[in-house]
Amino acid sequence: MTFLPDVARFPLRIGADPETLSHLQREPLLFAAHYATLQRVVKWPESILRITSAVNARYAQHDEVLKLIETLRSQVPMALSADLARSLAEGLELHDTFQQDPTEYAQTCENFLEAYRRALAEEIDAGEDSATGRLEMISDLMAFSPAETQVLRYALCCTVHPPLQLFTRLFCEQRVDRNQFWQITLEMDAKTLSTALSSRGRLAGTRMFHTTQTHPSLSEFWADLLINTGISLATGILQSLEPQGSTGETSRLLPEDREILEALLHPREVGLPGINALLYGKTARDKHRLARSLILASGATPYTLNPDIPDGDRPAAVIVAQRLLAQRPERTVLVVEKAQSVLTRVYPDIFGFMGFMEEATDVQPLDQRLLAENPIPTLWLGHEANRLHQETLGRFLFHAEALKGTRADRKVMVESLIETLPVAPRTKLELVKLEGLSEQQVSSAKSLAKITAGRSRRTYARHLLLAAQRSQKALARKNKDEARMPVTQYSLDYLNSAGRFGPAKILQSLRLRPQASLCLYGLPGTGKTQFAEHLAQELGYPLLTKRASELFDKYVGESEKRMSEAFDQAEEEGAILLLDEADSFLRDRARSQHQWEVSIVNELLQQIERFEGIFICATNLYSHLDIAALRRFTFKLEFLPLNFEQRWEMFLNEADLRNKPLSTSQQADYEERLILMKNLTPGDFATVKRQCLLLGESLSPRDWLDQLELEVQAKQRQSEDYRAGEVAA
Template identity: 30%
Template sequence: MLSGWNALLWGKPGTGKTQLACLLAGLANLTLYTLRSEEDANTFRRNGMQSRVSELLLAQRLLGRNGSCMLLVDEGDDLLMSGTIAKNRRHQLLEDNPVPVIWTTNDVASIDAACLRRFNWLQQFEFPNPDTRIRLFTKAVRGLGITRQQIAHWAERTWLSQADIQRVASLMRSLGLKRKDAADAIEHWLDQRERAFNIESDECPGNPIGKRAGGKSQTKEAACAYRMEGEFDAGLLNLRGRDGQLQQDIDIAELMASLKQSREGRILLHGLPGTGKTALVHHLGKQLGCEVVQRLGSELLHKYVGESEQAMAQAFAEARERNAILFLDEVDSLLTDRRSHHQGWETSQVNELLQQIEHFDGMLVVASNFLDRLDTAVARRFDYQLELCPLLPAQLHGALEGCVDKATLREIGSSLPGLGAVTLGDIAVLKRRQRLQRRKLGAAEILRILKKLIAGRERGNAKPIGFLQGSSMVCQG
């Protein structure tokens, strides 16, 4: 192999960088040697041993005589970042090495461009996408009696790495657990690991795996991965309004086909809370095999001038880098009508987000419960606008079929048409109540819960009387 050959593998821990280095060495019929880590080198240096740079140069001289070796410098940040060693010495390490070297690091932010240009191969490692997580989990737990539904549920956790999956599967085998015992133990292991990530992160929600150099969290959706109560059914999404007449210019099936073909598109979802906007976005992600980078409007708003714009730009850049669907929820807090603004920074934030939307060439979905609060320039920046409405009577009956027994459904059937606007979110509440109380709810309980949820939503959507809108004493109808 030619001298001066170097590859840099970078990305989050546990994503397979070292495994790939071993695989490459095996495919090339080369013996792989690993340079001692910085931590170990520091321990020996206190006893008079050579520096890590000297050890690397010595390894090159000794292994270069063999001609059938490859060197792995794991966590090579200390040798590559600016300021640690002289610039010419750093470049020399990447130009004159007689033995091919594979370098790994968790982040390239501290490595200058002149150094990066000297690598023959650069490869970023990300956490597996949903389909890959399912395949990895299926292979890892083979023989343990785990169902596909359980695997699909676990694979929703975006922070899962290949190492995590292999680790928990190996633990189950060492404990001799199978079927329900193994499933319960894996669920507990994942939950505890997720809690530990939350505790260690800088801010909640967060994820220490996703931290950049300097301690700031790079991803915020991982620790709060979306989990729908029950299985998603696109047939329960109401695009027809209460009168049953199609009000949209595209249905879900056609939208899905369009996105699969083009791999880009901007979608505006609006409607009452609980009508399935968030569930639809994550369904799109699963069907398209894409991650969903989810951000709440409140997460992107910061108190210092310029920070909000920077957070918006970072969200779009992250989605673009990960080839993911960017989902901005509660976007009405970010795209308020500029005619109502009293401060220049408010308009600046809206302008920045509109520009990011205009130039984004991936898949973007934004959701709002209050379409009338959005700026008038929003509509023309979206390819599709879909209003999700409360359940139609037939959809409500179908949703309850998967939630209550037949006798209870017959008992409440005559009361359903007069209930009012029931949403998928209301059905999810019933499912959670039954799961938490470990029993089926009775007809009277179900009707009482639904009526309470509907009444609370109607109060929340009530508008103040016109002449009192500017007063602190607001009377709602």
């Protein structure tokens, strides 16, 4: 701890001033407390040392000190240490001499006052290496007035020097003119001091400064940071925003939000004040990782506050941090977590204990200052935007919501964490399927597998996946998301659709305006569900799939309720809603035999009209759908079996014939067999590929064709049986 010249300078002024000196002459305990503040910092004359030595000899024994503390306890309004009790005893003994002749005591104070003024100037010049220099630096960064800085100095001295705190408390409890006391102690007139102590002033607004009815003090955090010069100011307040373990699920931004934020956090013009953005979202979402990736992508360096800073000290820490970063040559962005605890509009109590009436000032409230004067771009993180004051909320330049991450986001996170691990791609894909999987879950699973698996790669992969799955269960998260991973090479070129607007055109339009309703119909396996999953991945939205078995209920009105809840869930999660087996919900009302069938159709149509996202229904039985309902869909897209070019391209990919030479006879044979397969779909290729993966075998081109023919024949028989059943019915 460094020495503070102010600890001596403030009480020396009291001892050197005739008016305040007269108060000391009348009150023995007040004089004793004043002497205690100066005991170790002033070189006393021989006459005073003789008296104090005798007192010290009297209280050399521990038991005697305890008796002294017990005697003083009823007179002193704070806990006493042994040293402070002995100092008070010395002061009380000196009071008799002082009362008879106060000139020697006053002269000693006056002589040392000038010396400590010089010592204070040297402390300020020492900068960060001294407490006084640090206080000056912080005052400059906070834009405090000289009067506010002086009040801050006194508060620091009261905090770290108990004798000065005791003297201040005893003096303020006296029936004296406090106004006069503070003007002499702080060397300023009443009007200046009143302005410095305004509860709407800069000093009060920072909440660095705390008061009771008798004395001022600094918070423990700021006092330690100013006194303990072993660490730099920057280290005590700032730290680089590094990846941290979080159980929060991966999150994402809308592409247009991300584009704006990256430009905002790295503006072309340096030094523009008031660049603030709010990134908010549910508590379960990892906004920390999202903010870091966003800032790095913008080309800036991310920083955040030291996590050890208490909530009450964070507003002032933000101001200091912003201005420290502004002095650095590189582009920086400050990330402030728990925005609602920093951007408060609560004003502190008036500092009435000093005897001044507060004067009105034009200083902005702290939350306005934090959002108007920051010299570097600042990204604020919060959970619910509406927890902030509306005026505060309106001052952000941009507001972005952290949405639930997609499979693609999880894939990036998983691959970054297990890129070098000895696991097969299939294990990575299984991890990516775990909806809501967090960085901390993957890290914990890695640690477990490292401990339990030994040298077996297969065991390592199994334990890694099992640990992640058990973690999902404990956190009540799904063990897989709704979108399936394609087993065959996926391309929109392999979708054969009828109509003017094909899949690629629809995807392009949804990129520009993600709000539409789509009806996808056609034979099973033609790629309807896979196209919905592809849309979700390309647009960066989660996919919420609902089927008839999940929504139908035997009780009247419950199916409609579940239908409404499905749309609400999709809206809340920012997801694309896929309604599979849509013919079960959109039956032609003219053919309905029960009133509940009509009610379900009506409820679904109302929800489609209200929904502001992307709604997709998929069906194999287009002819069964309600004609009026079909008019509500923005796009109606029919999926057909593969044409010859698409069959040939998929066959080359899956049979591993791409870029391999084929004889004319071979190619003709393969092409003929593919042409003769009736209603061949991408789903047939996927079924055969799953068989290969399950059996761990690779098929020759001819075996591929054999298996495809079997799939086509099986579908044909199933279709014939279905039609026969309809005729019989």
